[in-house]
Amino acid sequence: MKITIIGAGNVATQLAKRFYEKQCKILQVFNRTLENAQTLASLVNSEAIYNPKEINLNADFYIIAVNDDVIEHTAKQLSLILPKDKIIVHTSGATSSKVLQSCFENYGVFYPLQTFSKSQNADFDRLPICIHGSNDVTKNQLLTLAQTICPNVHFIDDEQRSTLHVAAVFANNFTNHLFAISERIATDANIPFDLLKPLINETVAKINENKPLLMQTGPAKRGDIKTLDRHLEYLKQYPTYHQIYALLSKDIQAFYSSKKDSFR
Amino acid sequence: MKITIIGAGNVATQLAKRFYEKQCKILQVFNRTLENAQTLASLVNSEAIYNPKEINLNADFYIIAVNDDVIEHTAKQLSLILPKDKIIVHTSGATSSKVLQSCFENYGVFYPLQTFSKSQNADFDRLPICIHGSNDVTKNQLLTLAQTICPNVHFIDDEQRSTLHVAAVFANNFTNHLFAISERIATDANIPFDLLKPLINETVAKINENKPLLMQTGPAKRGDIKTLDRHLEYLKQYPTYHQIYALLSKDIQAFYSSKKDSFR
Numbered sequence: 003m004k005i006t007i008i009g010a011g012n013v014a015t016q017l018a019k020r021f022y023e024k025q026c027k028i029l030q031v032f033n034r035t036l037e038n039a040q041t042l043a044s045l046v047n048s049e050a051i052y053n054p055k056e057i058n059l060n061a062d063f064y065i066i067a068v069n070d071d072v073i074e075h076t077a078k079q080l081s082l083i084l085p086k087d088k089i090i091v092h093t094s095g096a097t098s099s100k101v102l103q104s105c106f107e108n109y110g111v112f113y114p115l116q117t118f119s120k121s122q123n124a125d126f127d128r129l130p131i132c133i134h135g136s137n138d139v140t141k142n143q144l145l146t147l148a149q150t151i152c153p154n155v156h157f158i159d160d161e162q163r164s165t166l167h168v169a170a171v172f173a174n175n176f177t178n179h180l181f182a183i184s185e186r187i188a189t190d191a192n193i194p195f196d197l198l199k200p201l202i203n204e205t206v207a208k209i210n211e212n213k214p215l216l217m218q219t220g221p222a223k224r225g226d227i228k229t230l231d232r233h234l235e236y237l238k239q240y241p242t243y244h245q246i247y248a249l250l251s252k253d254i255q256a257f258y259s260s261k262k263d264s265f266r
Numbered sequence: 267m268k269i270t271i272i273g274a275g276n277v278a279t280q281l282a283k284r285f286y287e288k289q290c291k292i293l294q295v296f297n298r299t300l301e302n303a304q305t306l307a308s309l310v311n312s313e314a315i316y317n318p319k320e321i322n323l324n325a326d327f328y329i330i331a332v333n334d335d336v337i338e339h340t341a342k343q344l345s346l347i348l349p350k351d352k353i354i355v356h357t358s359g360a361t362s363s364k365v366l367q368s369c370f371e372n373y374g375v376f377y378p379l380q381t382f383s384k385s386q387n388a389d390f391d392r393l394p395i396c397i398h399g400s401n402d403v404t405k406n407q408l409l410t411l412a413q414t415i416c417p418n419v420h421f422i423d424d425e426q427r428s429t430l431h432v433a434a435v436f437a438n439n440f441t442n443h444l445f446a447i448s449e450r451i452a453t454d455a456n457i458p459f460d461l462l463k464p465l466i467n468e469t470v471a472k473i474n475e476n477k478p479l480l481m482q483t484g485p486a487k488r489g490d491i492k493t494l495d496r497h498l499e500y501l502k503q504y505p506t507y508h509q510i511y512a513l514l515s516k517d518i519q520a521f522y523s524s525k526k527d528s529f530r
Contacts, residue, residue, distance in 0.1 A: 070490065096485065096493045115461060117468050117483055122475075129464040156461065165455040166462075168497045172507075173448040173462045174469045175484035176514045177441050182478040184437040191429040197379060197420065198430075198437045199474060200393040204381050205438045206470045210463060211386075214446040219381055220439035221360065226334065229360045233432045242517050243436075249513060250440045253506050 003147060006030045006061040007048075008076060010038035012118035013093050014067035015045070020126050020151045022046035029061045057083050063147055065112060066092040074101040081105035089140055091133075095167035098160045099134055110135035110144050113163060114152070117174055126151050132158035132166065183243055215257075222254035267411060270294045270325040271312075272340060274302035276382035277357050278331035279309070284390050284415045286310035293325045321347050327411055329376060330356040338365040345369035353404055355397075359431040362424045363398055374399035374408050377427060378416075381438055390415050396422035396430065447507055479521075486518035 003026045007018045010033040018028050028048040033039035039050035051057065057080070064084065066076050073092045080090065090102055091112040102109035116129040131148045133155060135141035141157065148155040158166060181202065185195040208217045221229035230251055237244040267290045271282045274297040282292050292312040297303035303314035315321065321344070328348065332340050337356045344354065354366055355376040366373035380393040395412045397419060399405035405421065412419040422430060445466065449459040472481045485493035494515055501508040 070493065096490075096496075115465055117465060117472070117481075119472075122472075125464065125468075128467075130461045132461070154464075158457070162455055162457055164496070165451060165500065166457050167493075168500055168511075169448040169451040169457070169462060170465055171484055171486075171497065171511070172444045172451065173466050175482065175486060175518065176510075177444050177466070177469055178473070178478050178482055179514055179518050180436045180441050180444065181473050182482070184433040185478055187429060187433040187436065191426055193422070193426055193430050193433070195477075197394045197396070198433060200389065200418075201379055201381060201434055202437050202441070202470055202473065204389075204393075205441055206466055208381070208383075208386075209442070209445050209466060213459075214442050214449055217381075218439065218442055218446070220435055222435075222439060226360070229334065229431075232360075232428070233435065236429065236432055242513075242520075246440075246513055246517070247432075247435070249506075249510055250443055253510070254439065254443050256506075 003027070003063065003150065004029045004061045005063045005065060005147075006032060006058065007042070007065050007067060008032045008080070009067035010035070010042045011067065011069075013114070014065075015042055016118050016124040017065065017067060017093070017114065017151075018042055018046045018048070019123070022048075024151050026150060029058050030056075032057060054079050054083055059084060059088075062089065062143075064088060064090045066090065068092075070094050070097050073097055077102050077105045089143055091144065095132075095163055095170060098164070099136065100160065103136070108136060108140040108143075110140050111160075111163065112144060112148065113158070115166065115170060127153065130154045130156055132156050132163055134159050134163065183246070187240070187243070218254065218258065220254075222251040223258045225255060225259060267291070267327065267414065268293045268325045269327045269329060269411075270296060270322065271306070271329050271331060272296045272344070273331035274299070274306045275331065275333075277378070278329075279306055280382050280388045281329065281331060281357070281378065281415075282306055282310045282312070283387070286312075288415050290414060293322050294320075296321060318343050318347055323348060323352075326353065326407075328352060328354045330354065332356075334358050334361050337361055341366050341369045353407055355408065359396075359427060359434060362428070363400065364424065367400070372400060372404040372407075374404050375424075375427065376408060376412065377422070379430065379434060391417060394418045394420055396420050396427055398423050398427065447510070451504070451507070482518065482522065484518075486515040487522045489519060489523060 006029050007014050028046045030049045030051050031039045031043040032051050036052040043050035068076050089108045090106045091110045095113050099111045111134040113132040116124050131152045133144045133148050135144050188195050237247050270293050271278050292310045294313045295303045295307040296315050300316040307314035330340050351371050353372045354370045355374045359377050363375045375398040377396040380388050395416045397408045397412050399408050452459050501511050
């Protein structure tokens with residue numbers, strides 16, 4: 003299978019490296035900044051280009067892995083060069099496949115649900131790839147492509163992927179922000195954040211064994227008003243954290259007090 | 267070293283098992299409900315008692331591992347039996363050592379910072395034990411005791427421990443609640459929560475490598491207003507999650523827009 007990668011950021015880099023590792027040919031890496039295209043192309047034995055006119059028409063798949071806000075523009079650029087029946091996908095959790103509809107017939111989404119960095123290799127043996135295609139032929143082609151690099155492939159349509167992305171923001175972005183808040187509170191009191199890392203690791207280890215709802219602990223779940231009040235008093239020095247503490251505690255309390263019999 | 271454990275819950279069980287594994291003698295397990303005391307005592311070759319009058323006076327340490335709201339009462343019960351110079355500690359992150367002051371001279375805290383379950387063995391090779399003692403002799407004795415079961419021991423006074431507990435609520439209880447919310451949103455849309463687990467595992471793997479603040483990603487950090495608005499629109503069906511999403515996104519946006527130069 004021959005693939006052209008459009009973009010040279012974290013997702014583009016991780017995908018290209020994985021395809022290359024699995025013996026797919028990365029025909030070209032296309033990126034506005036040639037230097038970034040060259041950096042990635044050199045890793046995957048590919049050709050770097052920055053001018054859309056140089057795009058090779060012989061790839062089986064064109065994967066647009068650029069920032070959400072330039073996907074549509076990039077697709078329009080490509081449509082000036084590529085035949086309308088080429089398979090084009092984007093890799094975004096937040097963007098409808100429909101942004102490709104006006105330019106191409108065989109379009110879709112190839113969304114690896116993970117938080118990527120350029121340097122840290124993503125674990126394609128575990129992460130899910132969520133695919134969607136505009137028709138059955140495209141769906142089947144994308145399935146074959148995805149299964150080449152990942153054993154965990156799911157058909158997820160635009161609507162479900164949009165919801166999945168909301169869930170991912172809670173699971174990843176917001177969780178990470180709570181870690182940042184926790185670190186700030188600890189280090190402001192001269193307590194090294196390292197003391198909290200075994201707790202965080204265990205918090206996550208537990209969800210691999212049981213539903214998060216069943217693993218909840220702490221003062222809000224217990225309805226320990228004295229501790230909640232003391233914590234809120236302490237947090238007056240951080241008005242936003244105070245609000246976050248109050249809101250999350252209220253939601254935990256509401257849930258467990260309504261289920262007292264089953265969750266105590 | 268001879269130890270008496272007061273309580274038979276998760277913390278009591280994990281501590282007793284670890285002490286036993288490290289060749290400490292668990293003299294007695296004292297618990298209001300004899301059956302629970304017996305269950306734990308049988309695991310650590312100890313004697314189960316439920317009547318305070320049966321408490322053996324020969325232990326070197328009396329460890330109160332009971333619910334926060336009965337620590338003080340339990341200490342008062344013990345003070346009717348035990349000499350005032352015995353070393354007594356509780357294991358609570360949320361409770362001042364001072365609740366033991368009126369009953370004993372050599373009191374303190376022995377706080378393993380972890381989320382415990384009865385069945386899953388805690389990893390005492392990694393988790394921190396935070397100790398505090400009312401005087402130098404007690405401090406030294408507790409240090410020796412803690413180092414018997416754990417290489418990661420820290421002196422943390424009442425005030426710091428109270429702050430650490432606030433930080434732990436953000437890092438553990440609230441994080442777990444976000445996982446629960448994420449699961450609810452996904453399963454309501456017929457998306458299996460398993461799809462999100464590799465993302466969650468990676469979120470945490472990252473904080474072992476770098477500060478959470480430096481690892482943030484997502485629409486709030488990017489200032490991607492279109493995606494934020496679409497997510498908020500979707501969350502109107504979950505009014506509390508809508509509030510949580512808005513508040514956390516606002517705080518992330520405020521942080522990263524003020525640091526745009528260094529964090530983009």
